[in-house]
Amino acid sequence: MKFLVTGAAGFIGSFVAKSLCESEHTVVGIDNLNDYYDPKLKQSRLNRLNEFHNFTFVKLDLADRLGIAELFTSHQFDRVIHLAAQAGVRYSLENPLAYVDSNLVGMATILEGCRHNDVEHLVYASSSSVYGMNEKMPFSESDPVDHQVSLYAATKKSNELMAHTYSHLYGLPTTGLRFFTVYGPWGRPDMAPFLFTDAIIKEEVIKVFNHGKMMRDFTYIDDIVEGIVRIQDVIPQKDESNKNSEPSSGRAPYRVLNIGNNEPIELKTFIQAIETAIGKVAKKQYLPMQDGDVPATYADIAKLQNAIGFKPKTEINFGIQKFVDWYRNYYSV
Template sequence: MDGRILVTGAAGFIGFHLCRRLLADGWIVQGADNLNDYYDPSLKRDRLAQLEGHPAFQFQLLDMADRAGVAGLFAGPHFDAVIHLAAQAGVRHSLEAPHSYVDSNIVGFVNVLEGCRAQQVEHLLFASSSSVYGANSALPYSVHDPVDHPVSLYAASKRAGELMAHSYAHLFSLPCTGLRFFTVYGPWGRPDMAYFSFTRKILAGEPIPVFNHGQMQRDFTYIDDIIEGVVRLIPHTPQSQTPWSEKDPASSSAPFRLYNIGNHTPVPLIDFIEALEKLLERKAQIEWLPMQAGDVSATYADVSDLQKAIGFAPDTTLHDGLGPFLSWYRQYYG
């Protein structure tokens, strides 16, 4: 590759790994991030420090909700593709700070959509979430299933993003690809995620909170698999479908597609904790708690559309993924 690409949320967990891969592939990468304090900003700065020595990497401190700032970013050199990862994350936090989700995930995304429209960007890829499946009970989750019952504001904001992107694809022929990520984990991960906090608490001898009395399953997806899926989708620009079915949520007359990127292997939370205990050689102290508002009991990705489109599906086992994470954790935190 020799093009220019914009990655928003470049100092985030997925954004950092994606920028590193794109640079290795030969892209000129423009990163943007607001380095907010939702979790420790020093971790975000340390991720950035791994990128900033590369001659093809440029970074701008920018909040996507800043309309003038985002317009100025898109007034610069043309981007061959945009990967929008900047967002306010966290299901539980959305119960406490709802306005930050509207500012980042809706207002910020509209600003990015407007920038892409103004620049006539060839392909916009954006992060959605498995959370959009909400109260759906049918497993595995499929992009062909309706997602009309979100159970958290976070999920609603990510679904709103999908709908806004579709409208721009329809109105302005802006090719858009939505990426529904499933429980991403790995080195340089997010401290607010369960696998990260469980590791810290087990090593510190503190009890770990386990909700729904352990009756939870998650489709844990290793970061390298997420990145591989995203990178392969960049040149896979969506086209209008003819004919299309209004009864199929994954079908559209606009250049718009949705893909699940998950390991398509739901793991019981208890099995996950046991895997951590074995690798850490420590026993967890468990605090059993009821289901928390906004949570779902299971996630499970149907990735058949992804595999058909790009010939790839995540397959890193939990054991193979947790090992590199724990090695990084011990090195980073001493």
């Protein structure tokens, strides 16, 4: 089949594109290669993909309405995996309009492209951040998600609403995946694993928010990719008889699923795993919770398991060792 993968130079997008290429699909990847973080890292990810004869890269911004429309018309994709977005909860406090352009306008251009070109299935990235101030654990797709605490989270909730509208009005099958703290080799420099590893190796102080008591459902990249690749093959169906009014499903060919490790750990434990992998003890500065953050995330993944027969399984010490090994190799330290 022919796939469009947006955010192909990004962390998750590059791994998904690689997996699809290895399965002999034709993949067109787009990315705007912005400088939110080091563009050299994005280019290095792309270099791995450019080794595949069945991969084509197009530099394109999601907000370029004409460019996106022409891309869809010229390629006639079978399926679309939409992973491009302006990422980062904390950055959204400082630069909210970047999230409007990328995450709202960008989602609209992708939905329009899928609608007008008979795309079989749109799989898109949502986020555990949509659960906001929810205190019930684990987070379930049936939980109401009306109290986001960052604009980033609000845009992801908006993406789910937009997708449902297109599924309902135009019969476009859509699956939203609420990712839970993805980590692993080639990860983003603004995420905790990278920040902590970089600082510990350089013997610099790391900032530990909420005094290390935050809980996160850290999910290894290989598990995320397997979940995405499996779910894109399970297309939601319209079901007029479905009386279910919960937020994650309904009568339209639409669904939202959690994808997480289903095993949250304390930030302190996560830091200890990095210290062990590096062989150094971190210098820590304990700080209160930051605006836009939540104390804990924990994924109920029963619906994902029912849909694809898969449960993330990578243990934290193994995943962290893989990340640290990659970091040392990539940066020659």
